Amino acid sequence: MTSDIEQYRVQAEPYYQAQGREIALYEAAYRKRLPVMVKGPTGCGKSRFVEYMAWKLGKPLITVACNEDMTASDLVGRYLLEAGGTRWLDGPLTTAARIGAICYLDEIVEARQDTTVVIHPLTDHRRTLPLDKKGELIRAHPDFQLVISYNPGYQSLMKDLKQSTKQRFTAFDFDYPEAALETVILANETGLGEDMAGKLVKIAQTARNLKGHGLDEGISTRLMVYAALLIQDGIEATEACRMALVRPITDDPDIRETLDHAIDATFG
Incomplete structure (x- = not known):
């Protein structure tokens, strides 16, 4: 069991x-073992936050x-057919409940509602x-905690959590950091100079202002990290920004032209 726990430690x-x-x-x-829901747009740091908290608390994730x-x-597990018969294999949720891990269900709204009921x-x-299927009732380890995340921007009649699920969780609202803080985050994460990092943040904010006006999602902090890594590898900044910041998020020619122009203006 010790080895099982160690492989999941951050x-x-x-x-x-x-x-x-x-x-x-x-x-x-966590002290009260309350379930936690982390809400926010794509690539804003939800998963990194959960990973950091698992590390800080010294708990497997x-x-x-x-x-x-x-x-x-x-999620729960299944019987596997083997040469000598059948063998039960725990799913990740069951494993977490047994060993006292933090179980993080990332973008839970993507799962079917009949699955999340478990x-x-x-x-x-x-x-x-x-x-x-196994005829067993697991009582969760005292250290077990359940954490879920999802992106409210993708809510729809077909893709949203039931109220009966939502009201089982405490919740955090996450968003992209304000510009100065995001610049510091980007510089620390990638080693890119703060001046260049600030320019990437400026471009991202231009895109985020277009959300709901041609863009479903703005440029995430994650994509800025990609752009920074390309720049550090010697790729010219405008090329890196087009490749990492613009092309992944839209195929609309007008939106692309607007963002490409913002890139040229920033690095001109």
Whole structure:
């Protein structure tokens, strides 16, 4: 069991720059083992925050990238057919509940609602996980905590969490940092000079202002990290920005022209 736990520990401190009191608030939620929901746009640091908190608390972290094809068995576990018969294999949620890990369900809104229902008994006073196929009821380890994230910008009638799920969690609202802080984050994350980092942030803010006016999502902090890494590898800044900041987020020729012009103006 020790080896099982160790493989899920965050070995090195992830770089994370707080925007407010989220670290202290999360620590309070963990002390009470309250489930946590982290909401915010793509690439704004939700997953990095959870990884950082797992490291800071010294707890193992099991992350599941949710998708529309994910079944309850993918989370809980299933029987495998082998030469000698069948063998039960725990899913990531079951493993986390057994060993006392933080289980992080990333972008949970992507999963089917009939799949997410399996987390309900773990998010109230019961803290249990029924394994119906196995006939076992798991009582969560005292250190177990459930954390979910999703992007409210993608909410729709078909893709949103049920109120019965939402109201089982405490919640944090995340957003992209204000410009000065995001510049510091980008410089620290990549080693890029703050002057150049500030220019990337300026371009990103131009794109974010277009959200809802031709863009579904703005340029994320993650994409700026990609651009910075390309620049550090010797790629010319305008090329790096087109490749990492503009081409991934839109195929609309007018939006591309607007953002390409902003890039040229910034580095002209």
